Each structure stands twice: as C-alpha cells, then as structure tokens.
Amino acid sequence: MTPSTTITTVEPATLRQWITDHEDLVVIDVRSAAEFEALHIRGSYNVPLPLVSEHTEQLAERLGERVVLVCQSGVRAEQARQRLGAAGVETAHVLTGGVNAFAAAGGDVIRGAQRWDLERQVRLVAGSLVVTGLVGGKFLSPKLRTVAGAIGAGLTFSGVTNTCAMGKALSVMPWNKTTAAPTAAEAINQIPHPSA
Known part of the structure; x- marks a missing residue:
C-alpha cells in the first residue's frame, strides 16, 4: 500500500473491537488534561498535543505497531499522527468522530467533571x-x-x-486549568514500552 492510500482513520466500533482483540494497542488522547478528565476512553493515555509536538521522538520510541490517536473531533489527533509519522510511526490511526463518537457507539469511557470542550x-x-x-x-x-x-x-x-x-x-x-497538565515525563513514561 502506498502512503497516499494508507488508511489513517478508525471507526469507533472498530476501535471497540481492537481494544478487545489486541493487548498491545495503545490509545493516545491528545486533548488537554481538563478535557481528558471530563471524558476519556478507559485505558487511554493523556499526552496533550503540545507535548506530542515537543517530544515527538521520545513518544515515538514508546509506541509499538498498534496506535490510535484521539481528540474531540480528529483535528488535533491528525496533527499528532502527522508528527509521529515524520518520526517513523507510520501505523497510527485517528479515531473518527473523537471521544464522543466512541462513547455514543457504546465504547467504555470514564466520565469526570464536565466542562465545555x-x-x-x-x-x-x-x-x-x-x-x-x-x-x-x-x-x-x-x-x-x-x-x-x-x-x-x-x-x-x-x-x-x-x-x-x-x-x-x-x-x-x-x-481550563483545573486539572494539572502532565509533564512530558509523566505523560510519556506512563506508556508501556513496546518491548515490555
């Protein structure tokens, strides 16, 4: 498959199945810490887009072959996918419709304090x-x-x-600062190394 035909999105129902079928799947939520606290996919890791941008290489080293990037609508997740792709992570997917679409599709989410996204x-x-x-x-x-x-x-x-x-x-x-934003070390080091 050439890069121009590579599928870079994943539907919420497919992600639900991948979570069940693949233990090595890593779901990265690139929204702010406050957005993550309000609603996130169970088992996902919060690495806000600014940290992805500043520490792309370090994050890329922690990711294996199965990566799904999540945000509210897909815009920030696509920015993260492009940055990670430039760092060699070519298998990352963006969740279509974001976290809310996943929740609407019956996905396992954790709800916290509600704020406007x-x-x-x-x-x-x-x-x-x-x-x-x-x-x-x-x-x-x-x-x-x-x-x-x-x-x-x-x-x-x-x-x-x-x-x-x-x-x-x-x-x-x-x-928007009620939840402390994670540091690069906190955000990236929480992701298990693919060789572990």
Whole structure:
C-alpha cells in the first residue's frame, strides 16, 4: 500500500473491537488534561498535543505497531499522527468522530467533571466577537466592524493552517486549568514500552 492510500482513520466500533482483540494497542488522547478528565476512553493515555509536538521522538520510541490517536473531533489527533509519522510511526490511526463518537457507539469511557470542550469555547468566543463587532458597528462606530472581519480572517487562517490561536489562548484560561497538565515525563513514561 502506498502512503497516499494508507488508511489513517478508525471507526469507533472498530476501535471497540481492537481494544478487545489486541493487548498491545495503545490509545493516545491528545486533548488537554481538563478535557481528558471530563471524558476519556478507559485505558487511554493523556499526552496533550503540545507535548506530542515537543517530544515527538521520545513518544515515538514508546509506541509499538498498534496506535490510535484521539481528540474531540480528529483535528488535533491528525496533527499528532502527522508528527509521529515524520518520526517513523507510520501505523497510527485517528479515531473518527473523537471521544464522543466512541462513547455514543457504546465504547467504555470514564466520565469526570464536565466542562465545555475547547472547540465549543472557541465557537462561543468567536461568535460572540463577530456579533459584538457587527452590533457595535451598527450602533456605536462603523470601525467596530473590523472586529468581525478580524475574527473571520483568523478563522480562515485557522482553517487553512489547521491551527487555532484562539484555542491555544483559551486552553491557558483558569477554568481550563483545573486539572494539572502532565509533564512530558509523566505523560510519556506512563506508556508501556513496546518491548515490555
């Protein structure tokens, strides 16, 4: 199979079966610690995307042939898959639909303190700023419409580059820091070495 035809996603029902059938399967959740605490797949390991990005080689050394990457929607997991692929982990899969799809498919999940996920927070803030810019532009000063334009430009840039500056900014807010983010050593060393 050529890299262009390699299947890089896995459906929730298939992942449920893989968890049952393969003891060597490693499920890596690349969401923030707070998101992980709210809902995660039983037996998964939390290695937030910034740690994956900063310690790709070290993480790649801990992974075997069966790896599934998980996030809320698949965007962050795909970023992690690409980084790990560049480090030699070519067999990683991204869970289609994220953790919520897995839970909806009857997958074994652990629920903790409920918080809004980061993507929902981004939609709320971006939408609120656009509405504020448009309303303020109508009633206060036409210059306030530039707020809506700036948010639109930022969302376009986010879509093209597959990054999210607003998400990064929101992730450091106090309400998203109730759970301590793991250190690189804590996150990576919890994953059993494939030779073990």
